[in-house]
Amino acid sequence: MRLTWVQPEDLLPHELAASRDEGRDVSAVLDRWVAAGGSPDAPVSGASAVPAGPVLRALAAKLLDVCDALPAASSATEPETLEAIRASWPATWAVSAGPVAPDRMHGAWLGRAAGCLLGKPVEKIHRQGIREILEATGRWPLSAYFTAVGLPDDVAARWPWNRRSKVNSLVENIDGMPEDDDLNFALLALRVLETRGRDFTSEDVAQAWLDWVPGGRVFTAERVAYRNLLLGLVPPATALRHNPFREWIGAQIRTDVYGWVNPGRPDLAAEMAYRDAAVSHVRAGVYGAQWVAAMTSAALVAADVDTVLDVGESVLPPESRFAATVREARALGGSGADWESVVDELYARHGHLHWVHVRNNAALVAAALAYGRGDFQRSICAVVGGGWDTDSTGATVGSITGALTGAAGLPAQWVEPLHGRLRSSIAGFDGIGFAELADRTLRLAGQA
Numbered sequence: 001m002r003l004t005w006v007q008p009e010d011l012l013p014h015e016l017a018a019s020r021d022e023g024r025d026v027s028a029v030l031d032r033w034v035a036a037g038g039s040p041d042a043p044v045s046g047a048s049a050v051p052a053g054p055v056l057r058a059l060a061a062k063l064l065d066v067c068d069a070l071p072a073a074s075s076a077t078e079p080e081t082l083e084a085i086r087a088s089w090p091a092t093w094a095v096s097a098g099p100v101a102p103d104r105m106h107g108a109w110l111g112r113a114a115g116c117l118l119g120k121p122v123e124k125i126h127r128q129g130i131r132e133i134l135e136a137t138g139r140w141p142l143s144a145y146f147t148a149v150g151l152p153d154d155v156a157a158r159w160p161w162n163r164r165s166k167v168n169s170l171v172e173n174i175d176g177m178p179e180d181d182d183l184n185f186a187l188l189a190l191r192v193l194e195t196r197g198r199d200f201t202s203e204d205v206a207q208a209w210l211d212w213v214p215g216g217r218v219f220t221a222e223r224v225a226y227r228n229l230l231l232g233l234v235p236p237a238t239a240l241r242h243n244p245f246r247e248w249i250g251a252q253i254r255t256d257v258y259g260w261v262n263p264g265r266p267d268l269a270a271e272m273a274y275r276d277a278a279v280s281h282v283r284a285g286v287y288g289a290q291w292v293a294a295m296t297s298a299a300l301v302a303a304d305v306d307t308v309l310d311v312g313e314s315v316l317p318p319e320s321r322f323a324a325t326v327r328e329a330r331a332l333g334g335s336g337a338d339w340e341s342v343v344d345e346l347y348a349r350h351g352h353l354h355w356v357h358v359r360n361n362a363a364l365v366a367a368a369l370a371y372g373r374g375d376f377q378r379s380i381c382a383v384v385g386g387g388w389d390t391d392s393t394g395a396t397v398g399s400i401t402g403a404l405t406g407a408a409g410l411p412a413q414w415v416e417p418l419h420g421r422l423r424s425s426i427a428g429f430d431g432i433g434f435a436e437l438a439d440r441t442l443r444l445a446g447q448a
Contacts, residue, residue: 004046005223005245008060013042014244015067017354021247023073029063042354045124046219064242077319078283082274085290088318089267093298094310097264099447100300103406106438108260108300111402112186112395113177113422113434114414115380119390120180121146121165124355127343127387129159134385142381144413145171177422181217182253182395187429188212189257189276190437193444198261202235202278209279212426220356221245225280235279243280249358251277252288253392256399259296261444266294270315284322288358290315291326292396299403305374308400309366325350325359326366333367342367343386355388365393369400376401376410407438 004010012033019026034040036059039048052060079085122130134140136155137147148156148170162169168178177183188208196204206229209218215226221243228238239246251273258272273293277286291312298311309330316323328349332342346367350360364386372379376398383397384390402410424430 002047002051005220006227007047007051007057008064008242009038009052009057010043010047011224011242011244012038012060012063012067013040014354015064015242016040017042018244018247019067019070021353023075024067024070026067026070029066033059033063044355061242068241077317078321079317080282080286082271085274085287085315085317086267086271090314093264093266093314094307095264095266095298095301097262098301100263100442100445101406102438102442103408104300104403105260105442105445106407106435107405107410108256108296108399108403109186109434109437109441110407110410110415110418111376111380111405112256112399113183113418114402114410115384115394115396115398116180116182116391117169117174117177117394117418118145118380118398118414119384119392119394120169120178121161122384122387123162123389123391125159125161125387125390127347127385130385130387130390133159142385143377145169145174145417147171171417174417176417176419179423179425180391180395181219181222182392183422184213184217184424184426185254186257187424187426187432187437189254190440190444191426191428192276193257193261194440198272198444200272200275202275205276206235206238206279214425217425219250220248221250221280221285236282239278239280239282239285245285245356246280246282247284247358248281248354248356249285249288249361249389249392250356251281251285252292252358252362253395255289255293256296256396257441259293259298260300260403260441262293262297263300263445263447264297266297266311266315269293269297284320284358287316287320287322288362291322291362295400296403299400302404305369305372305401305404308404309369322359322362325363329363329366330370333370339371339382339385342371346386361389361393364388365396368393368397372397372401374401374404376405377414380414 137150192208224243225238255273259269262269270290273289277289294315295308295312298308302308353360368383379401380398384394421433
């Protein structure tokens with residue numbers, strides 16, 4: 001058995017890439033690793049094809065320690081503490097706190113599920129493969145859930161589905177929302193708020209992981225942080241030890257609920273998101289979590305997607321690379337250019353990043369939201385067709401546009417297959433209905 005996302009020989013090439021992206025000099029570490037026979041190429045799916053022997057594995061662990069001890073690249077433009085991040089926030093926001101229509105909260109939950117489900121079968125598949133699958137089944141451009149009906153064998157072999165998708169994520173097989181980490185983490189945030197209250201801590205989030213989330217249901221930075229918790233570390237150290245995924249997308253998929261329980265209060269939503277994200281992420285990994293929480297807060301009360309995007313940008317360190325990325329992507333998406341040319345440009349700018357990194361995926365989300373203009377189908381199909389972390393980006397875009405639209409306005413083709421319920425490995429939530437989740441979220445927002 002090959003354990004993904006935790007073996008030292010698999011982590012080190014990712015760490016070299018992460019350190020270089022942060023501006024740290026790891027050339028000496030790379031030279032030692034390659035001289036010893038290690039591969040400099042990071043495994044795409046979390047584990048190299050052949051496990052390292054004990055000597056090489058021990059060296060990888062030692063070199064990870066060396067990387068951890070390197071001085072952080074100093075950057076006043078990318079603050080790490082909540083106080084420093086909050087220093088740039090505006091005194092007022094583009095939205096006002098107020099009562100939320102229950103239909104919009106219901107739409108947010110349904111939209112998150114439908115967007116996630118659309119992207120689930122093609123997670124990890126390059127956008128070229130997504131297009132080839134759709135053209136081969138007569139469904140290009142993307143406008144409905146994926147199907148294997150009519151898919152030629154050679155195309156299926158060239159672009160294999162996510163291994164569980166044929167069972168539960170293709171339109172011919174969908175029977176409710178199947179389990180997915182993008183929904184599990186939303187449920188977990190709900191549980192943390194219900195059991196620990198609005199003043200929960202990062203330690204409360206970490207304990208909830210240990211109590212309620214099976215270790216095999218978390219990936220990348222979350223799996224590393226989970227391991228660090230079992231080693232006895234506590235946040236924020238859990239985000240730092242041997243964690244090359246610290247600026248990947250994981251925290252960004254965990255924070256919708258913090259926006260939903262703070263409608264029209266993006267500041268409170270972003271503060272909650274920070275406390276959650278700090279368990280596993282730093283800098284851009286945290287900014288992405290705050291960005292989404294602020295947008296989901298706004299989406300419940302805003303009249304249009306531009307306001308939502310404005311609010312999301314307001315919580316970001318303005319000179320950070322992450323903020324620049326989403327601003328540029330938003331401008332591209334709203335430029336009036338055809339979507340494929342927009343995505344071409346995003347790949348030209350961010351294609352060097354891993355498909356689970358936060359900046360490239362955030363760029364795709366921002367561009368799709370601007371391009372979709374609040375239209376649910378146009379938005380989720382754009383972002384999923386763009387590739388990279390398709391189920392996560394589909395979930396985020398679906399959450400925001402679902403809240404703007406409301407459950408009653410969502411097209412039947414997207415919500416009827418969900419049958420109003422979802423599966424989960426988190427105890428107490430398996431089979432729960434979206435209507436009940438919306439009611440419980442409204443209660444946490446003080447409105448039910």
